[in-house]
Amino acid sequence: xxxxxxxxxxxxxxxxxxxxxxxxxxxxxxxxxxxxxxxxxxxxxxxxxxxxxxxxxxxxxxxxxxxxxxxxxxxxxxxxxxxxxxxxxxxxxxxxxxxxxxxxxxxxxxxxxxxxxxxxxxxxxxxxxxxxxxxxxxxxxxxxxxxxxxxxxxxxxxxxxxx
DNA sequence: CGGCTTTGACCTGCGC
DNA sequence: GCGCAGGTCAAAGCCG
Numbered sequence: 706x707x708x709x710x711x712x713x714x715x716x717x718x719x720x721x722x723x724x725x726x727x728x729x730x731x732x733x734x735x736x737x738x739x740x741x742x743x744x745x746x747x748x749x750x751x752x753x754x755x756x757x758x759x760x761x762x763x764x765x766x767x768x769x770x771x772x773x774x775x776x777x778x779x780x781x782x783x784x785x786x787x788x789x790x791x792x793x794x795x796x797x798x799x800x801x802x803x804x805x806x807x808x809x810x811x812x813x814x815x816x817x818x819x820x821x822x823x824x825x826x827x828x829x830x831x832x833x834x835x836x837x838x839x840x841x842x843x844x845x846x847x848x849x850x851x852x853x854x855x856x857x858x859x860x861x862x863x864x865x866x867x868x
Numbered sequence: 869c870g871g872c873t874t875t876g877a878c879c880t881g882c883g884c
Numbered sequence: 885g886c887g888c889a890g891g892t893c894a895a896a897g898c899c900g
Contacts, residue, residue: 815873817892830891834871843891870897878893884886 710762797857805829805844810866813842824848838863 725752800807817830826846832841840860847853 814871816894818873818875819892822889828890867888869900873898874896876895879891880892883888
């Protein structure tokens with residue numbers, strides 16, 4: 706599962722290198738504002754706005770990030786079980802893909818699955834399977850476009866990718 | 869046998 | 885206070 710990618714993803718999506726290293730093409734960039742997905746310079750989140758930029762099944766269509774948000778101020782993100790003021794980075798993107806779990810060079814262990822409101826597709830929760838690494842990701846299909854997979858990463862890896 | 873997935877239960881915060 | 889929604893836990897089962 707981890708040997709299909711030519712390059713591992715970076716730990717931080719903070720530079721042009723991020724777009725160059727990620728194993729799929731980034732075409733949209735968005736930002737988080739607390740729990741809201743803010744669309745910087747993008748009129749709406751609909752896939753039609755970016756569909757003309759998609760050329761391959763695995764292309765990333767939209768990309769978002771949220772730097773330095775505080776777990777303690779967003780208890781929904783932790784199930785309300787943690788109050789530590791831990792700074793994490795969160796970013797998300799939408800891809801067109803048959804498979805839900807993109808091979809990003811890391812090993813992930815599924816720890817939860819949940820039906821969410823206003824979406825007939827379940828949301829899957831994954832955690833990095835490397836000891837000491839607390840990176841998580843959520844994966845769900847877009848309710849408006851089942852071909853699209855929305856992946857949300859949370860935190861930074863404390864180790865190199867396994868590929 | 870170890871690692872992973874599945875799945876129901878549990879916990880917490882928020883809105884009414 | 886209650887119900888809902890989202891996130892996590894953990895036991896059980898599966899698979900290589």
